[in-house]
Amino acid sequence: MAVPTNRQELISEIEKNYSKLKKDLETIPSELTKEKELEGHAKGTEMSVSDLVAYLIGWGELVLKWNRKKNKNENVDFPETGYKWNELGKLAQKFYLDYEKLDYKSLLDKLDKVVNEILNVIKSTKNVDLYEKPWYEKWTMGKMVQLNTSSPYKNARSRVRKWKKLNEEKNTNAQQWL
Template identity: 65%
Template sequence: MMAVPQNKTELLKEIEITYVKLREDLKTIPVELTAKETLEGHSKNTMMSVNNLVSYLIGWGELVLKWHHKKNNNEAVDFPETGYKWNELGKLAQKFYADYQDLDFITLQEKLDATVTQLQILIESHNNETLYEQAWYEKWTMGRMIQFNTSSPYKNARARIRKWKKENNLK
């Protein structure tokens, strides 16, 4: 297990490692099981599908990209998202599920790949000073805010999927 990334190189490496492992696990899931709500949800006492979990990852990735787009255009950013507070992340997860509910598992994976690529390009476009040596949102650096919403959730998603696969006797 890698420590929390402290610089641009470590952040890119951490995203790469955690995402590749997650994608390997996603590839082995039978498509017919991906829409069934049999995974523990993001809110207490809720269930979600594998598709919901992938939607959640896309939602956070796209939100990070939106934050950066707005900041770059000197527009106000409503953190975490317009109409949501940090203590309402369960409701925000539900929004992400709904946002992508019409996409099938294959399309969701392609969309997640594209989102991760855009995030990697975003990171590449900044130097280490911008990413890690100044506050970007409250006390958090840009690099840390990206990591909170990429490699950390990828690890969490992979752990959920591995547990779910074990419970469902999937290799």
């Protein structure tokens, strides 16, 4: 699908990309999820599948925080207080640490909750507010949500599928999780 241009397209894109990612994530044996074998979000780093899920939760939580602050007419520190847009690798590392104590099932449950909260925000927001006026600088709310939800879900799925293919031999039932 092309880049979403309205509320229904955004909802559909998030649901589609997240559904595909979730199916892949749910088939990974939990004992493999802490191994740092994926390329990290900061140059020269590696992350685990759990870190990748933490990253998605972190960005989802930020989207919700931005929305709450905007709704209260409060100042929003984009992307996050203490971080600049050119420090996203450092922010990713923060997300990994924020959720490192959660087991894999808890991470997946938390990601589900965050995605559902974001979908509820979108469903309760008028299309004019999502796509017809700036929300952050020149960007609309819909574009900012898309850049931090459906696009990363698609990217994460590619990373997970690549990792799964490289690690087939680790699981005697590899075909069931590919």
